Amino acid sequence: MKYDLEERTAKFGEEIINFSKKILQNSIIKPIIIQLVRAGTSIGANYCEADDAESSKDFQHKIEIRKKEARETKYWLRMAVVTSPDLKEDARKLWQEAKELNLIFNSIRNKIKNKLE
Secondary structure: OOOOHHHHHHHHHHHHHHHHHHOOOOOOHHHHHHHHHHHHHHHHHHHHHHOOOOOHHHHHHHHHHHHHHHHHHHHHHHHHHHHOHHHHHHHHHHHHHHHHHHHHHHHHHHHHHHHHO
């Protein structure tokens, strides 16, 4: 089976959306959910955008954005669990996937950085 990072990041965004729907909304959690969905879905969107990078440096920049979004997603998942502790196990799985995506993008960035130097 071919490894498809575009599909993986899209599925991750879908899982973030589905997770967010499970959280009982109130005035405290609403901004956290918005930030979580923005960060979690932008990983895939930025991955797609990288396909149209204008240069290696542009591609590297887009990789950096994805790394930041994956890290930010982990943060917002942590905050979501504070307000919805019953979703801790679901959040843990998503947190692990965000961590893995961050490591993948970090590896890609390092390879590109070494080629540019």
